[in-house]
Amino acid sequence: MHRSPVVKLQRQILSHQSRTPAENKLRARPCDVFINHRGIDTKRTVASLLYDHLVRLNLRPFLDSKNMKPGDKLFDKIDSAIRGCKIGVAVFSTRYCDSYFCLHELAMIMESKKKVIPIFCDVKPSELRVVDDGSVSPLEVQRFRAALEEAKYTVGLTFDSLNGNWSDVVTNAADVVIDSLIEVEEEEQN
Numbered sequence: 001m002h003r004s005p006v007v008k009l010q011r012q013i014l015s016h017q018s019r020t021p022a023e024n025k026l027r028a029r030p031c032d033v034f035i036n037h038r039g040i041d042t043k044r045t046v047a048s049l050l051y052d053h054l055v056r057l058n059l060r061p062f063l064d065s066k067n068m069k070p071g072d073k074l075f076d077k078i079d080s081a082i083r084g085c086k087i088g089v090a091v092f093s094t095r096y097c098d099s100y101f102c103l104h105e106l107a108m109i110m111e112s113k114k115k116v117i118p119i120f121c122d123v124k125p126s127e128l129r130v131v132d133d134g135s136v137s138p139l140e141v142q143r144f145r146a147a148l149e150e151a152k153y154t155v156g157l158t159f160d161s162l163n164g165n166w167s168d169v170v171t172n173a174a175d176v177v178i179d180s181l182i183e184v185e186e187e188e189q190n
Contacts, residue, residue, distance in 0.1 A: 031061060031085045032061065033060070033088070034062045034089070035047050035051055035061055036109065037063075037091035038102050041121070045121075046159065050170050053170050064078065086115075087180045088114050088115070090118050090156075092123055097128055100135070103148070110146070117176050117177060118151050119169065120158045121161065122162075125152040
């Protein structure tokens with residue numbers, strides 16, 4: 001008897017209340033959601049708020065500051081999380097494209113054909129550009145530009161931090177994440 005992805009996800013969310021944080025850590029499994037973001041811009045706001053909200057729903061998000069510990073190899077841990085995740089959330093900010101790490105993560109997510117949910121935080125998609133300053137190879141610049149273009153033409157959420165409500169954007173993003181996880185699980189069963 002196959003359980004529907006909706007029922008499986010509902011049971012997963014409901015079972016969270018019966019486990020302690022230590023038990024949740026012992027059940028280490030690949031993450032459901034990889035949160036790609038520029039830390040200096042959004043780690044203390046939308047990225048952390050979304051991470052905490054998803055954890056309360058008993059999902060397994062990955063956020064570097066929450067999932068990594070001293071001694072972890074940066075690229076090994078992050079690349080492994082991306083390969084193991086079901087979907088990605090890309091939180092774009094005004095200086096997102098200044099970060100090699102952000103662009104590397106985005107390119108990995110896009111190249112692995114994961115579903116990506118963009119959140120455009122204080123930036124319009126048309127304002128995002130990869131600048132070739134000579135610090136990375138032309139091949140990587142091309143790779144980053146292709147990933148960014150694909151993400152820019154993906155329907156996402158927009159947020160203006162001066163006029164918006166943080167709770168609303170986090171709740172909306174979590175709803176989209178849950179719907180996307182259900183879709184991914186349905187596709188995996190077919």
